[in-house]
Each structure stands twice: as C-alpha cells, then as structure tokens.
Amino acid sequence: MTTPQEMLIGEARARFGDKAVVTETADIEPWLTDWRGRWHGSSAAILQPQSTQEASLIVAKAAELGVALVPQGGNTSMVGGATPPEDGSALILSLRRMNRIREIDQGTMRAVTEAGVVLQALHEAAADEGLRFPLTLGAKGSATIGGLISTNAGGTQVLKFGTMRGLVDGLEAVLPDGTVHDGLSGLKKDNRGYSLDQLMIGAEGTLGIVTAARLKLFPAVSSRAVAWLGVDSPQAALNILRNLQQATDRIEGFEILPQESLEAVLGHVSGARAPLSGNFPWQVLVEATVEDPDDEPPAELLARLLAPLIERGEIADATISSSEAQAEAFWRIRDSLSEAERATFGPATQHDISVPVDAMPRFMEQAAAEVSRALPGVHASGFGHLGDGNIHFHVRAGTRGGPDWLQTEGPIVSRLVNDLVTAAGGSISAEHGIGQMKRDELQRLAPERVKAMRAIKSALDPQGLMNPGKLV
Ligand SMILES: Cc1cc2nc3c(=O)[nH]c(=O)nc-3n(C[C@H](O)[C@H](O)[C@H](O)COP(=O)(O)OP(=O)(O)OC[C@H]3O[C@@H](n4cnc5c(N)ncnc54)[C@H](O)[C@@H]3O)c2cc1C
Secondary structure, eight states: OOOHHHHHHHHHHHOOOOOGGOOOOHHHGGBBTTTTOOOOOOOOOOOOOOSHHHHHHHHHHHHHOOOEEEESSSOSSSSSSSOOOOOSEEEEEOTTEEEEEEEEEEEEEEEEETOOOOOHHHHHHHHTTTEEEEOTTTTTTTTTTHHHHHHTTOOSSHHHOOOOOHHHOOOOOOOOSSSSEEOSSEEEESSSSHHHHHTTTTTTTTTTTEEEEEEEEEOSSSSSEEEEEEEEEEHHHHHHHHHHHHOOEEEEEEEEEEEHHHHHHHHHHOOOOOOOSSOOOOEEEEEEEEETTTTOHHHHHHHHHHHHHHHTTTEEEEEEEEEHHHHHHHHHHHHHHHHHHHHHOOOEEEEEEEEGGHHHHHEEEEEEEEHHHHHHTTTEEEEEGGGGGGEEEEEETTTSOOTHHHHHTTTHHHHHHHHHHHTTTTTTTSSOOOOOTTTHHHHHHHHHHHHHHHHHHHOOOOOOOOOOOOOO
16 A cells, blocks of 8 residues: 555655655665764655745645655754654655745845755855855855754854844745745835744744745955954953943954863864963954954954953953964864864763853853762863853763763753753753754753643644654
8 A cells, every 4th residue: 555655755756856856765864864973863755846836735745645744954953853753754855956046135135045055155145246144153064044044043143143033034934734924025014913934933844844035134244353362261251242342343253162172172173273372261262344444454453452451461362363364263273173072072962052141151160060069070161152142061971981971971961951051041952953852851941831832833733744753
C-alpha cells in the first residue's frame, strides 16, 4: 500500500519535476544531522519547491495527507531545530532553491528576498547598490534568510541594529493549511489585529513556512575601526560601553572574552597574534563605523573617546586597528573562539543566555562561582555580546571528567545554569532558539509561556505537522 509520505513525494515529483524531490540516500544524508553532529534524524525525502506557489501546494497536500514537514534552510541551527525526527515520520522541506533576491530598492532602502537566499549573498547584493544589510554572524556563508527569521537570529551588530525581528519589514509565509500570508506590501502602518509577520519570526518553523521577506537596508559603511582593550572585570567593560554610548551612536559591536580564551585562540589559530602585549583578565573588542566619509574617522573617534578612560585607569591598555586587515584580524580572534576553546580545553556545555544588560557583569561572576561550588573542578566562563546582555556561558569538565563527561554531567550543569539564569530574570535562549535542545528545559522553567505557545500552535497547525518535536 502506498503511504501518505510516498503519495506526497509522488505528487511533488509529478507536478514540479525531479529537481523538486530528493530521494537518493547519499543526497539526503548531509541534511539529516545538525552541523555539530549532535542530532541525527531520518527522512525519506527532501522536498524543494522553487516558488511560493509550489511551497503552498506541497504544504496543502501534506496537510491533506497528514504528512509532517521539517522546514530547513542552511542547517546551521545551534539547537537541532532543522534536524528531522529519528523515526522518519517527517519529510524535509528545504527552501534552498527559493534563492532569488526579488528586489533591492534604493529609494525605500528595502530588499525583498526569498527565504533560501544565503545571508552573504544578500550582503553582497546590497553592497552592489551602496547599501548594507547589517545582521551578520559566523554562519553567514550558509545561513538563509528564512532560517534567520525563523530563529530571530542575533549576531554581532545587534547593539545598534537589533535582532532579525527589528529588521523584517514584512514577510510572506505559507501557513500550515497551505494558504499564503502576504505581508510584503511595505505598509508603514497596518493595524489589522495580530501581526502574522511577527508571529512567524522566531517560530522555528512550527507555525508554517517563511517563503520571502521584505528587509530593512541601511547606507553602506565607508570605514570602520576596531579597538582592543584590556580591562579588569566585566563591570569595567560595561562602564566603558555606557561611556561610549553616551557620547556616540556609532558603536556597533562590543564583545568581551576572558584572557584564557584569547590564549586558546593564539595557540590554535595559525597566524593569530595578541592585540595587546600584556595579560589582562578580560579583553574587549569595540567596533565603530561611519557611513559619511566626511565624518570623523572611526579610529579617531575611538581614540578620542577612549583616551579619558585610559587616563582614569578604567582601561588598562588599548590598541586601535590601523587598517582594515587589522580590524579583520581582531574579529577573527573573536570568531575563532568557540573552535579554539574546543580544541584546547575539550568540549563544553554551552549556554546561549541573556540577562538584563546591567545585571550581566554580576551574573558572569556569580554564575561561574556558583557552578564551581556545586561541581568542584569544573571550569566556567562566559564570552560574547556583553552590550546585548547576551553571553555564551561555557562550562568545561576541568579536573572532573573524562571523555564522556558531557553525557554524564552535562545535563546537570545545564539545569544549574538555566536555574541561575531564570532566577536572574533572564532567558535560556538569547539568540539560538529552543529547537529540540532546550525544549524540555523551557517546559520546566516557563510552563505558562509554553502553554500559550501551544494554544497558538494548535490553532494554526491543529494536526501538529510543522516541525514536530521542536520548541513546544
Ligand atoms: C559558525 C556559526 C555561528 C553562528 N553564530 C550565530 C550568532 O552569532 N547569532 C545567532 O543568532 N545565530 C548564530 N548561529 C546559528 C544559526 O546561524 C542561526 O540559527 C541561523 O538563523 C539558522 O539559519 P539556517 O538557514 O541555517 O536555518 P536552519 O538551521 O536550516 O533552520 C533553523 C530553524 O529555522 C527553521 N526554518 C528554516 N528555514 C525556514 C523557513 N523558510 N520557514 C520556516 N522555518 C524555517 C528550521 O525548521 C529550524 O527550526 C551560528 C551558527 C554557526 C554554524
């Protein structure tokens, strides 16, 4: 007997051709596992529509047949969000063939792109028009606009531009019954009740398929400079940020890392050099940009604003990039951090967490102390987007564990960290989403929130066919 999945696969092939359906095991295989190799799924096919109409027909047919779908973009999720269930109960719906930039409008400074456009391709297309899409992150060569919207991605420029939620000016989506929501008309004002656009952002594919988006663009940057600072504590770093923000709106990036993380990068990444000659407990990267070439150059701006802080002893030492290559080298240190830490210190339990910005310095110190007290021998530290109140809090086995430490004590550590975050009024997912990795913890720590989300989910997706097993 033909199964519902086989019927859907057959129908998609018959209507949209061989390119719309992948059934070769070897071709499906790379898309069944997340990029870090933590979750493994199974799926009989990848369906790949090339247009919104094709996506709509596939979803409508899937609803009719009761076939579950896992939306997928670049598969760079940090939380197993795009990995299908292990039991083969869902088909993958890949948006990668929907990769057209439909429009870049210099007048309105908006781009309309399809969901499968890779972030870097949008960066390049905007730059060709003298414009810029500011959101950027380490996975920009693979992550797609649909995935970035569905995870409400953050990245390194959130300080000035906000997360994806603030950069979307409308979107087009296929709802779980196959109907198309068209929010691309560019209305500045629209109060027809609930915002379906905003509902889809951060929904992790559980409410439907994002097929296209209208995105905000900004004038291209004419130059940038990156300062590297040595400071005594996260609180000192935050004071510096507050000083800078009071004086200028040109600070885009503000990242913190401990000395040991810098040393891990220096030992692991060939050609990496310490920006400063001394050792400092904490290191800070600050990026300033200007759009108008007649404005004060960013290196001079940073030098002018940082000088009094150095004089007052609030910054122990500082250097400012003197070329684009040096600015890039400083960012490379930051971007290599996770990989270098893993190679140097072994695997860590990783927590992408946020607390109110002003509470973060205290949280970083207290959480590290608390985790070490509860599990003597482990090593805990945080790095990342201090200016957003978002750090990546990593706990390593230290003297405690062998190769299976992650499996044995990892869940205990994560529970402890998540409790501390919740007690501090924070979020257990600042920018990576919930996926399957944090689903049970979200349920444990925020049952009312999950209850409300489930009510929305069951209203829009009563059969539970959209990305089953994720988020709710
Ligand atoms: C090296 C590296 C660095 C990273 N740095 C950051 C960072 O700084 N900040 C940050 O926020 N994230 C970061 N990430 C995480 C990742 O890039 C984001 O989660 C990204 O938004 C996922 O995009 P994607 O196209 O790969 O989506 P996928 O991984 O394919 O999917 C992610 C989720 O979105 C859903 N989805 C995908 N496409 C659609 C669609 N069209 N419609 C509906 N649902 C969809 C999936 O079902 C899944 O739940 C990083 C990842 C890597 C590998």
